Amino acid sequence: MKENAEQKSGHVTTRRLLDMKQNGEKIAVLTGYDYTIARILDRAGIDVILVGDSASNVFSGHTTTLPITVDEMIYHARAVVKGVQSATSRAMVVVDMPFMSYQLSEEEALRNAGRIMKEHECDAVKMEGGSSIAATVRRITDAGIPVMGHLGLMPQSIYKYGSYKVRAQEGAEAEELMKDARLLEESGAFAVVVEKIPSALAGEIARSLTIPVIGIGAGVECDGQVLVINDMLGLNREFHPRFVRQYADLNTIIEDAVGQYLEDVRSGDFPSPEESY
Structure with missing residues (x-):
């Protein structure tokens, strides 16, 4: 997928996402974890398929995203990439780096990011965090691996938060989140996901950054939106948060x-x- 990305005029790249933001064109992102769904999403014209560590929840039945491993993420990512390649090869495939695959050291993070990219030809990786991972983001992007950031509610830190409540409602946390978003951009991230933060703050971040800001539970002013495919298709009766619109x-x-x-x-x-x- 990487070698002939430019030859596929319809294939979504980091440059295409930046152009979409600049042109005011909204970016549509959904999670995907397997070959069949990836084919459907790609044929439907989705811009980005996120191979989310939410596979830990919706595929393996864990209560958090923490247990999923690099090997398991690579398994899901390989299936998704094959699905996209067998359809129209339009969608960008971004893969979550799971918990503790990038927090130990910059070297370990680069090694794992490189392995994820090499073993199934995805387009980018995604990491949670701001100032604490900025140097790591720079190290990985300097190696030629595109990185998508993730701020706000960060599921890998759920035990630190103690709940899934809305983040950055207070001034100090909102200011820190804004600084982290700018820092991720300065560190080379090509986009950033903001999860479960006030709409006004998300809009302010989107306007202040040149890179795309993708929201989930963060209002309409973001440059794009992402949802978990199982949630928006109504496969989960037990989980229906306010920010999910159920399409089936x-x-x-x-x-x-x-x-x-x-x-x-x-x-x-x-x-x-x-x-x-």
Whole structure:
């Protein structure tokens, strides 16, 4: 994907995202974790597929994102990249660096980022944090690896926060978040996600940065939006936060389909003569 990115006129790159911001064109991002969904998202025209460490929750059933490993992220990313390549090859694929894959040292972070990029040909990695990771972001971007930042509510730090409440509501934290956003840009990040912060603050950050600001629970003034695919498709009945717009109720559709299948198998209606050899 990397070698012929420029040859694919439709392939979304970091330059394309910057142009979209400058032109006032909103950026649409969704998470993806497997080949089939990646093909669908790419064909639908999504700009960026984020292989999120939220796979820890929606695929493995963990209560936080912390348990997922680099190997597991690479497994999901490889499937997503293959899905995009088998469709239109339009979507940019960004991969989350999981908890403790970049916090130990700049060298360890660069090693893991390089491995993620090399083993499945994704377009970029994403990291959570501001001033604490600025030097690491610079080190990785200097090596030629694009980095997307993540500020506000940072799920990898959930035990530090103690809750999933809105971040940066107070002046001091809001000011620190603004400084961190500017620092990430100065360190070479090509975009930054802001999660669950006041809309006014998110808008101020988007206007103050030259790089795209992607919001999740951060209002409409961001340069783009990201949602977890399982949430927006209604696959999770137990989780429906305020910032998620549910575009389908696949939970009910799948349950109904499976129920009909059970009935047909048990009644002998399936398979029919036409469905048999």
